[in-house]
Amino acid sequence: MTRRIIHIDESPIRFERWHRRLPNWLKRFLPSGGGSYEDHHGKGMFGFTVFLLSESLIFLSFIFTYVALRLTHSRDWLPPGVSGPELSNFVIINTVVLLSSSFVIQPAENALRSGKLNKFRWLWLMTIAMGTYFLIGQIIEWSKLDFKLSTGLVGSTFYVLTGFHGLHVLTGVILQIIMLVRSFIRGNYNKGHFGASTTTLFWHFVDIVWVFLFSLLYLWRA
Template sequence: MTRWVIHVDESPIPLERWWRYLPNWLKRFLAIRGGRAKNHHGKGMFGFTVFLLWESMVFLSFIFTYVALRLTHSQNWLPPGVSGSKLSTFVIINTVVLLSSSFVIQPAENALKHHQLNKFRWLWLMTICMGSYFLIGQGIEWSQLGFRSTTGLVGSTFYVLTGFHDLHVINGVILQIIMLFRSLIPGNYNKDHFGASATTLFWHFVDIVWVFLFSILYLWQA
């Protein structure tokens, strides 16, 4: 007979009293109300959410630095002969593909919850392709830009922001590939799918960050 270990909630913040008022999507990220030792999904998601909050601080520091430099060097932001990044149809399509992938990966995770493995695999594979398409598009755009990372502030800040984001996209695609191969292991997702849920949350984070980067790097230039 399996004996379960019960974790007691010892949080200094009395979240229990507000638990019933929280939406279901938020409850999954809060490690409260104790729980069984083997039911680590909620606690894992809470820890991963804390990690993403830290990542958000890093991106926010880069974004605020960019805005501050842009405002304080408005007169000499673009060196002579350099037009900066441009909002083109190519960039818009690339952005739409990346942001649309969030509406593909979420149904994929939902399919996994209901043990619909084939649906999960096809939607998950589609997300991988969309993320890869974005990365290839970024590489093409970089090769066509009229400036490099050494071209003043406009070059260094653009490549730091987009490059750091692309690293996250690469990590997201790698994680998706790992989760896809794990779905091929018989019974792997029968009891828990924390890896797929964490990867989905990470991908949503990557897409949200790109909305901010797209706004300051392209729309501000338009």
């Protein structure tokens, strides 16, 4: 019989009372106490949350740099003959598709936790399709823009911001494909669904970041 090992919380600050007041959806990202040795999911989710916080710092540095450049070069932000990124119906539809995917992937994860594997697969596949649609739409938009990466500040900042975000979307789609393939391995998710949970969290992060980028790049007009 395997002995259950408990890690004792030796932190000088006790957060138990504060932790109890949090909603259930947030508690799984902020484990309290020492926890059990076998609680790989809770420790892993906390570690992945810290990783996403570090990723958010990178995006924040890009965003603050963009804002500073816009404010200090407001008069010559757009070179002659360049209109900049336009808020077209195409961009709006692409954005709606990406943000809507968060409302698809979360029920997919919930279905997996409830043991509804087929429902998980269909919703997960739909999220993959929506993410792929966004990536293809972004490539099409890039091909139609009247400026390139080398076109002053407007070009370098736009392509760096959207390109770095697009790289995260691509990573999310690849992770989703891996999780979908693993769902066809018999018994793969019987012992837990850490991979699907972290992929879902990563996808929510990608969508939230796009809200800020979309507001800066398309809604902030000179």
